[in-house]
Amino acid sequence: MGKISIVGLGPGDYSLISQGALELLQSSNRIFLRTEKHPTVDQLKQQIDYTSLDYFYEKEENFENVYLHISKFIIDESKKGDLVYAVPGHPRVAEKTVGIIENLAKQNNVEVEVIASMSFVDAMFNYLAVDPADGFRLIDAFELENSPIDPKTNTIITQVYDEFIASNVKIKLMDYYDDEQEVYIVNGAGIKGQEQKVSVKLYEIDRYRELFNYLTSLYIPKSTKKMYNTVYDLQSIMKVLRSPEGCEWDKKQTHETLKKSLIEEAYEVNQAIDNDDIDELIEELGDVLLQVVFHSQIGEEEGFFNLGDITSAICKKLIHRHPHVFKNENIDMNEFDKTWEDLKREEKGETTVTEGLKRIPAYLPALMKAQKIQKKAALVGFDWDNIEDVHKKVKEEYKELLDECKSGNIKYIKEELGDLLFSIVNLARFLKVDPExxxxxxxxxxxxxxxxxxxxxxxxxxxxxxxxxxxxxxxxxxxxxx
Structure with missing residues (x-):
């Protein structure tokens, strides 16, 4: 089994390859380049023989597959003897294949050595005359959709190959920055004679198509304008409101005093949906979110829980209740309601169906509660066979109510009226109509x-x-x- 030496080719200028990396390249007879589309290669090809792995990009549908198959290829080649695997920039900076190769190497008992060169990030900061000690975040444009954005931190976005990617990046960033936010389009950082930087407004970045290629990145300085568009912004405001210098009304609220507010706000969300009013819906959902953050702030002050605990709990619950999505388990979707209920009972440690019925909140509107009770019972087979039986039950309960009305006993009238309403809810369920x-x-x-x-x-x-x-x-x- 051979040794894998991973070397960095620097940001693009031949002078920025480290001496160690250059010596290893010049002394090896088995060299593989992840890509030869790198300015340094033009000078290196006069000194070394190598195999380019660019063909992997042509036969794979996405970058994840490209990186995985290149990594497996390098591991397989190492079985034939020592080799050098060369990548642009610094092997530890925004180079996915290196991490994959190291993990596979551990599994296969393959020795791996990493020889660094200057990264394109160093070249960018040098070219922009910015001190990285001020803090920054490095994000791959292809992973931007799932990456947290913090406008309070300097950000570098790599692999902005073309205007299509730039447009997608712009749309994502507009959720976090003002449209007028300053952005630097940087091309060829660290390559003498090729470096370019253009300062543009965020909304303009995809208009500079001539600047986008495999050497293009974006640099976004930290924003000085607050957008108030994350739940953490709301959390910060709530902390101020509950602080000694905050609002007297907010400071005196408790879980108990806020109890009805959440219910009222939820109903106002329903009203906004019924009104088909998007602006109203945004506002009312914000009011619901405020209630969640309000309770989490109180919980944090009392030392019992915080917003992170709430988020963690719901994330774990969703993953547990969707084993077909997160664990690739086979589930009959025709019986998903029953599976969901079984998983819920498992979470609660319940051993009987009745425990689940008792868990239904007492504060729910009676029609809604009756509907939930009947649904849970029906999931285990306690239900009418057909709607005709439900019709008979409604008539039966109505007759019993009339009989009690003749007697004038209010206790039994109330009981029979309840039975009639319960049977009406059953009818609504069979008709697939929400009684509320x-x-x-x-x-x-x-x-x-x-x-x-x-x-x-x-x-x-x-x-x-x-x-x-x-x-x-x-x-x-x-x-x-x-």
Whole structure:
């Protein structure tokens, strides 16, 4: 088994290759370049024989596969003897294949040595006359979608090969920066005679197509303009509001005093959805998020939990309840509701279905709670066979209610009315109709028709209190056709 020596070719200028890397390249007879599309190679090819691995880029669909197959190829080649694997820049800076090769090498007992050269990051900071000690974050353009962006930190984005990638980067960054944010397009940093830098506004970066190639990166200085677009911004504001110098009202709130607020805000979200009003929905979802951050701040002050604990708990729950997504387990999606309930019982340590029924919050609206109870029972087979049986049950409960009404015993009337409502919820479930929504539709319809009646009375110069039921009923009938 041979040794793998990984060397850096520097940022692009021949003078910036380290002496150690150059000596190793000149003394080896088995050299593999991840890519020969690098300015240094023009001078190196006069001194060394090498094999370019650029053909991997042509036969693979994405960079992840390219990097993996190149890494496996290098490991396989090491079985034939010592070799040198050369990569642009510094092997430890934004070079995915190096990490993969080292991991595979450990599994195969292959010795790996890394010989550094200057990185393109060093060249960029030197060219821009910026001190990296001020802090920075390095992000691959192809991983930007899943990378956290911190406008308070200087950022370098690599592999901005063309205007299409630049456009995607721009769209992503606009979620975190002002459109007028200063951005430097840097091309050929560290290569004498080829270095270029252009300072542009964020919204303009994809307009400079002539600057984009495999040597292009973006440098975004830390922003001085606050965008307030992350949950952490909200968390910071809440900490101020709860601080000794904050707001007296916010400081005196507790989990108990805020209890109803979250419910009210959730209903306002529902209202915004029903109104099909996006601006209202954004505002109301913000109010819900505020409640979560408010509770997390109180929890942090009391030393019991913080926002990180809340996030961690829901992430773990989602992963556990989606084993078909995160663990590649086979699940019958036709029975996903039952699987979800089984996983929930497992999390709670429950051994019976009844424990799950008792766990349903007492504060839920009664129709919604009845619906949940019936659904949980139905998942284990405790349900009507067909809707005709449900029709019979509704009629039966209605008859029992009428019988109790004749007796005048309010206790039993309330009980039978509850039974009738419960059976109506069952009917709604079989009809695949949400009983809360159905009743709310009727509430809205009643208000609309009642308004028609009242406006009709006003036109007649009458008050509703002075009208007979027959007069109001005539207006009500007309309201049905409005």
């Amino acid at each position: 929504e159905a009743l709310n539709m009727t509430n809205a319809k009643f208000i609309k028709r009642f308004d028609f009646v009242e406006q009709g009375a006003i036109k007649l110069n009458k008050r509703l209190e002075d009208m007979t039921l027959e007069e109001m009923d005539k207006l009500w009938e007309k309201a049905k056709f409005q």
